[in-house]
Amino acid sequence: xxxxxxxxxxxxxxxxxxxxxxxxxxxxxxxxxxxxxxxxxxxxxxxxxxxxxxxxxxxxxxxxxxxxxxxxxxxxxxxxxxxxxxxxxxxxxxxxxxxxxxxxxxxxxxxxxxxxxxxxxxxxxxxxxxxxxxxxxxxxxxxxxxxxxxxxxxxxxxxxxxxxxxxxxxxxxxxxxxxxxxxxxxxxxxxxxxxxxxxxxxxxxxxxxxxxxxxxxxxxxxxxxxxxxxxxxxxxxxxxxxxxxxxxxxxxxxxxxxxxxxxxxxxxxxxxxxxxxxxxxxxxxxxxxxxxxxxxxxxxxxxxxxxxxxxxxxxxxxxxxxxxxxxxxxxxxxxxxxxxxxxxxxxxxxxxxxxxxxxxxxxxxxxxxxxxxxxxxxxxxxxxxxxxxxxxxxxxxxxxxxxxxxxxxxxxxxxxxxxxxxxxxxxxxxxxxxxxxxxxxxxxxxxxxxxxxxxxxxxxxxxxxxxxxxxxxxxxxxxxxxxxxxxxxxxxxxxxxxxxxxxxxxxxxxxxxxxxxxxxxxxxxxxxxxxxxxxxxxxxxxxxxxxxxxxxxxxxxxxxxxxxxxxxxxxxxxxxxxxxxxxxxxxxxxxxxxxxxxxxxxxxxxxxxxxxxxxxxxxxxxxxxxxxxxxxxxxxxxxxxxxxxxxxxxxxxxxxxxxxxxxxxxxxxxxxxxxxxxxxxxxxxxxxxxxxxxxxxxxxxxxxxxxxxxxxxxxxxxxxxxxxxxx
Amino acid sequence: xxxxxxxxxxxxxxxxxxxxxxxxxxxxxxxxxxxxxxxxxxxxxxxxxxxxxxxxxxxxxxxxxxxxxxxxxxxxxxxxxxxxxxxxxxxxxxxxxxxxxxxxxxxxxxxxxxxxxxxxxxxxxxxxxxxxxxxxxxxxxxxxxxxxxxxxxxxxxxxxxxxxxxxxxxxxxxx
Numbered sequence: 001x002x003x004x005x006x007x008x009x010x011x012x013x014x015x016x017x018x019x020x021x022x023x024x025x026x027x028x029x030x031x032x033x034x035x036x037x038x039x040x041x042x043x044x045x046x047x048x049x050x051x052x053x054x055x056x057x058x059x060x061x062x063x064x065x066x067x068x069x070x071x072x073x074x075x076x077x078x079x080x081x082x083x084x085x086x087x088x089x090x091x092x093x094x095x096x097x098x099x100x101x102x103x104x105x106x107x108x109x110x111x112x113x114x115x116x117x118x119x120x121x122x123x124x125x126x127x128x129x130x131x132x133x134x135x136x137x138x139x140x141x142x143x144x145x146x147x148x149x150x151x152x153x154x155x156x157x158x159x160x161x162x163x164x165x166x167x168x169x170x171x172x173x174x175x176x177x178x179x180x181x182x183x184x185x186x187x188x189x190x191x192x193x194x195x196x197x198x199x200x201x202x203x204x205x206x207x208x209x210x211x212x213x214x215x216x217x218x219x220x221x222x223x224x225x226x227x228x229x230x231x232x233x234x235x236x237x238x239x240x241x242x243x244x245x246x247x248x249x250x251x252x253x254x255x256x257x258x259x260x261x262x263x264x265x266x267x268x269x270x271x272x273x274x275x276x277x278x279x280x281x282x283x284x285x286x287x288x289x290x291x292x293x294x295x296x297x298x299x300x301x302x303x304x305x306x307x308x309x310x311x312x313x314x315x316x317x318x319x320x321x322x323x324x325x326x327x328x329x330x331x332x333x334x335x336x337x338x339x340x341x342x343x344x345x346x347x348x349x350x351x352x353x354x355x356x357x358x359x360x361x362x363x364x365x366x367x368x369x370x371x372x373x374x375x376x377x378x379x380x381x382x383x384x385x386x387x388x389x390x391x392x393x394x395x396x397x398x399x400x401x402x403x404x405x406x407x408x409x410x411x412x413x414x415x416x417x418x419x420x421x422x423x424x425x426x427x428x429x430x431x432x433x434x435x436x437x438x439x440x441x442x443x444x445x446x447x448x449x450x451x452x453x454x455x456x457x458x459x460x461x462x463x464x465x466x467x468x469x470x471x472x473x474x475x476x477x478x479x480x481x482x483x484x485x486x487x488x489x490x491x492x493x494x495x496x497x498x499x500x501x502x503x504x505x506x507x508x509x510x511x512x513x514x515x516x517x518x519x520x521x522x523x524x525x526x527x528x529x530x531x532x533x534x535x536x537x538x539x540x541x542x543x544x545x546x547x548x549x550x551x552x553x554x555x556x557x558x559x560x561x562x563x564x565x566x567x568x569x570x571x572x573x574x575x576x577x578x579x580x581x582x583x584x585x586x587x588x589x590x591x592x593x594x595x596x597x598x599x600x601x602x603x604x605x606x607x608x609x610x611x612x613x614x615x616x617x618x619x620x621x622x623x624x625x626x627x628x629x630x631x632x633x634x635x636x637x638x639x640x641x642x643x644x645x646x647x648x649x650x651x652x653x654x655x656x657x658x659x660x661x662x663x664x665x666x667x668x669x670x671x672x673x674x675x676x677x678x679x680x681x682x683x684x685x686x687x688x689x690x691x692x693x694x695x696x697x698x699x700x701x702x703x704x705x706x707x708x709x710x711x712x713x714x715x716x717x718x719x720x721x722x723x724x725x726x727x
Numbered sequence: 728x729x730x731x732x733x734x735x736x737x738x739x740x741x742x743x744x745x746x747x748x749x750x751x752x753x754x755x756x757x758x759x760x761x762x763x764x765x766x767x768x769x770x771x772x773x774x775x776x777x778x779x780x781x782x783x784x785x786x787x788x789x790x791x792x793x794x795x796x797x798x799x800x801x802x803x804x805x806x807x808x809x810x811x812x813x814x815x816x817x818x819x820x821x822x823x824x825x826x827x828x829x830x831x832x833x834x835x836x837x838x839x840x841x842x843x844x845x846x847x848x849x850x851x852x853x854x855x856x857x858x859x860x861x862x863x864x865x866x867x868x869x870x871x872x873x874x875x876x877x878x879x880x881x882x883x884x885x886x887x888x889x890x891x892x893x894x895x896x897x898x899x900x901x902x
Contacts, residue, residue: 306745318746528817528901533772581752588749597753623749666793668772671817671901673809709813709902 003460007119010170011177014050014162015043017072021053022046023084024075029245035089037192040185044235045248047162047182047228048255048293054161055296061143065168072165092195095204102424103191103204106431110211111184113436117450118180118221119458122172122500123472127223132172132500135163140503146304148514149490149507151311151322154304156297158258159225172500173458175223182228183220187211189231190408193238194415197379202415205423209411212427212434214449215359215400216407221450226404229259234408236266237386240273241379246282247289254293261312262393263405267294269389315612320594323513323611325564334397343398350400355444359400361407363442364430371410373417383413474498476718477692481506484716484723485690491723492518492683493692507688513611517595518683522691524605524638525679525710526702531671532568532604532636536664538648542574542631545650548660549621550635552614553645561643565610565618567599569636572622574629584625596620604672605679607638614643627653633661636669676710680726688726695720767807767871770817770899781805783873786895795821798892801877806899811866816844816874818857819897826882826891827852835893838875840865847876854896861900874898 022042026033033041053071057063079085095103122128130152137145137153147153163175170177187207194203210216210230220227236252238244249270256266267290274283302308307317314324339356340349346357347366354360371387374380387409394402415423432438437451456462468475478501481491489504492515499506509519524530552565572579581600589596592611599608599620610618633648647662683691691712693700703710703724712724771781773796779788785799808814822833827849835847837857842865847857866872878892 526902581755583751585752586749587752593747593750597750601753601756603756667774667776668794668897669775670768670770670772670899673769673902676902706813 003464004119004458007170007173007177010166010168010174011181013072013169014166014174014178015181017075017165018046018050018162019043020046020076020079020084021049023079024082025049025248025251027082027084029247031245031248033089033244034092034192034196035087036092037196038087038089040189040192041235041239041244041248043181043185044189044232045251045255048158048232048251048258050165051158051161051255051258052293052296054165058138058143058161058164059296059300061141063139063142063164063168068165068168092192093198093200095191095195095200098424099201099204102427103208106208106427107187107211110217110431110434113450113453114180114183114211114217114221115177116453116455116458117217118176119173120454121457121464121468121471122176122223123468123475124218124222124224125496125498127176128172128472128474128498128500129496130499131160131223131225132163132167132175133498133506135160135167135175136500136503137505138164139167144300147505148321149505149512151326151511154301154307154310154322156258156261158255158293158297159228162228163223172223176221179223179225179228180221182231183211183216186227186231186234186408189234189238190412193234193241193412196242199379199412199416201420201423202412205415205427206408206411208427209364209415209430210408212430213362213365213407214434214439214443214447215354215361216404217434218359218449219401219404224401225259226401229256229263230405230408232256232259233263233266233386233390233405236270237383237409240270241382246274246279246285249282250286250289251293253286254290257290257294258297261309262396263390265389265392269386318591320592321513323516324591325562325611325613326510326513326516328562328613331396334399335395337398340398346398350403352442353444354400354439354447354449357398357400359448360439360443361400361403362430362434362439364426364433365410367414367418367426368410371413371417374413375417377416380413380416383409383416387413468501472498473719475501477721478502480716480718480721481690481692481723485725489689490687491690491692492522492688493694494519494697495692495694497692506692514686516611518686518688520607520609521605521679521682523698524607525675526699528671529640530638531675532607532638533669533671534637534639535667535669536635536637536646537667538633538635538646538661538664540631540648540650540660542629543650543660544627544629544653545660546625546627546653547621547623547651548572548630548633549619549649549651549657550633550646551649552610552616552618553647553662554616561614563614563641563643564612565614565641565644566607566638567620567635568604568607568638569602569634570599570608570620570622571634571636572628572630573632573634575631579628579630581622582624586623586625587621588623589620590618603678603682604636605675605682614641623651635664676706680711684726690715690726691724693722693724767805768899769806769808769814770897770901771804771806772897773895781899785892795894795896798876798878798895799890800881800892801875802892802895803873803875804898805871805873807871808866808868808900811863811868813902814861814863814866814900815858815902816861817897817899817901818847818876818895819854820847820857820876821854821894821896822849822852823894824852826893829882830880833893834879836877836879838873838877840867840872849893858901866900872900 019042022045134153162178166174166178190207191203194200239249253267253270256263298308301310305321306319311322314322349357351361351365387406391406457467474497477497482502492507494509496508507515509515587596595608598606648660649657650660651657693703711727715725716723766780771778774794781804783803785802787797832850837844845859882891
């Protein structure tokens with residue numbers, strides 16, 4: 001049982017520190033809240049402040065248990081001493097007795113379910129993967145560490161900062177419980193909003209609509225961030241509705257961005273609201289305060305990654321850490337889930353199916369169109385407008401949980417728009433249809449939801465190790481890596497794993513520019529289309545030039561070609577004799593200048609790639625420093641760029657550029673031998689010590705059958721996953 | 728001006744993008760295998776200038792479309808291998824509509840150093856790539872290795888009686 005105690009301590013201590021900070025802020029601002037509202041806003045605003053404090057501590061590399069304990073205790077003590085915990089304010093109108101009974105009994109039952117689920121060992125994919133994997137790295141390093149192998153570490157991490165605080169004392173489950181605190185706060189915010197605005201029954205119903213939603217329960221009781229964001233967004237909306245102190249709105253608006261980039265819409269929302277009311281002086285407070293919450297994340301990324309909005313907007317802020325093509329491919333994938341053949345499937349998939357989009361809202365939300373009935377009132381229109389705005393990111397990623405930020409608004413509008421006599425029945429039906437595991441009777445198999453109440457696992461009456469080994473195959477993989485490698489090992493993997501359960505650096509192929517380059521080396525070793533088997537020879541009149549460039553011209557293929565331009569080797573010659581590169585030369589490429597040397601290293605394994613879908617004007621250039629006499633440019637290229645069309649330009653001694661050749665002669669080259677070992681040598685040189693291969697990964701059989709050719713040795717295996725050490 | 732400020736912010740931020748200075752050429756690696764253009768190698772594409780050195784018999788010399796050649800019934804090729812371990816034979820061939828319409832499905836048997844390696848079954852016209860592992864003890868490095876492909880049915884031109892086997896684009900040994 002002691003582990004359960006540390007989990008509860010980690011979570012409750014974090015919540016208490018957040019609450020204390022918030023209470024101090026509300027006291028300072030003399031925020032005119034009602035008695036029941038004050039604790040909720042103290043938690044919401046205080047969480048934002050605690051996230052900022054943790055950012056500072058992580059920047060100073062002083063995230064240690066003792067520091068957090070002392071600082072936290074001091075904060076709680078200060079809040080208590082200054083009377084910040086004293087209940088203040090008038091009471092809200094009471095909830096009708098029947099509703100009070102209905103609300104609190106259902107809230108209590110489902111809250112217990114969610115708390116137990118949160119306390120159970122973390123098995124969620126993103127939670128046990130990058131959310132807590134990055135947190136674990138920070139904790140071990142006592143603060144921020146520049147992780148160039150994981151683009152998720154570049155995102156704003158306001159919630160992860162709270163996870164970091166909780167992790168110090170209770171690890172994974174404490175972090176999940178902190179997220180659960182937001183899940184449990186949100187229905188109460190909805191209830192209080194309903195009471196404040198004269199819609200007590202609608203507020204109570206809306207709170208239960210949200211809490212009882214299967215995807216909300218699952219997400220909110222895992223180490224994700226969506227429920228926290230929904231809570232912060234609704235709290236912000238609430239503040240705008242009751243005309244709370246602008247500084248508070250600024251804190252929450254900025255905190256929303258700090259939680260998730262797409263929630264910059266929160267700042268847009270609050271600016272629109274205040275601008276419409278011509279509250280310029282309020283805006284003059286809101287914007288700077290919001291920027292205090294936002295700019296630390298922007299600055300960190302700008303300084304570390306050369307891109308203030310990393311891992312997004314890489315075309316605007318080119319950098320060597322995240323490829324533009326990754327972002328292009330990722331954006332396209334997030335709008336198209338496997339199994340989603342038409343957007344007409346969305347209503348049923350989102351509400352009842354859940355298998356394709358990763359979760360279900362619940363059958364109740366088939367009634368969502370009836371939320372339009374709320375348009376009859378001003379409050380309803382404002383609620384729906386906010387919901388519509390915060391639902392916009394769903395267009396970028398159609399997974400169910402990306403509708404969570406809009407859920408409280410739709411829920412309130414639905415409850416306010418329907419006749420109140422219908423609400424108890426709807427709540428009861430929603431509760432029945434969402435109770436674990438009633439959804440298995442109607443949703444798709446393996447839909448992401450709470451399928452059981454893990455009482456024994458939550459209280460650690462069952463071993464965490466055996467629970468995780470049973471529930472989470474990736475846990476077994478992570479433990480195998482931990483046992484089979486030493487400290488400092490860097491493991492390349494084609495597929496993400498639950499890396500919060502290992503202390504080794506896991507470099508997943510698609511998660512960074514570095515990872516993509518490593519993956520390219522490996523795939524080139526055995527995939528013929530990636531190998532330099534095609535030579536393009538450009539010949540021109542022998543002449544004196546001081547620089548040469550190869551430029552991709554307009555593609556003759558489809559305008560939406562997703563080919564990536566690449567050059568394996570860039571060779572020059574005159575009268576049949578090669579002109580070898582000299583130290584005077586200067587090499588440049590656009591895009592992706594950082595890899596240009598790979599086209600001049602005489603290594604058949606490596607190649608410069610544009611890492612951006614083909615567009616006219618991409619080039620690789622060599623400046624000689626002085627004039628050279630040339631008549632031939634030979635490019636050794638791969639076959640995976642059918643839409644590429646190249647020309648060669650030369651720069652005369654006058655500085656003027658002119659086209660030298662446009663129609664190359666193409667000849668085949670023999671596929672190089674020995675590439676497998678060359679690939680392992682190359683990636684070893686770049687710091688990778690091991691390779692993790694899952695059955696089904698590209699080339700998994702090749703690794704197993706030709707380990708000798710690769711120069712690798714099996715270091716561990718579990719469940720069809722093999723770990724190889726690079727000799 | 729009010730409407731322009733978001734774009735202006737992005738331009739200002741973008742103007743702060745730091746591209747690296749142009750790079751010097753890197754250290755030139757010595758590849759694991761010889762990359763200088765040898766006359767007889769482990770693999771050839773038909774459009775390689777050294778392709779004719781790999782042709783032993785039954786391959787017509789004319790290069791079509793800058794990429795492929797016709798064969799007769801039993802084209803034979805030779806290759807010089809630097810190593811014998813973990814080699815696969817890769818053949819990039821085409822049975823075009825014009826011949827398939829007359830012959831129907833065809834079989835092409837493949838021999839390496841006189842040993843039967845396998846059969847390429849062509850059930851529909853078009854291009855296909857065939858690969859198979861070659862036992863190391865069939866191969867030697869001391870002298871060229873012979874690869875023979877034999878098609879079971881040839882096409883005969885109804886106009887002038889010209890006979891053809893199939894189209895070859897690339898052939899050789901890979902790892």
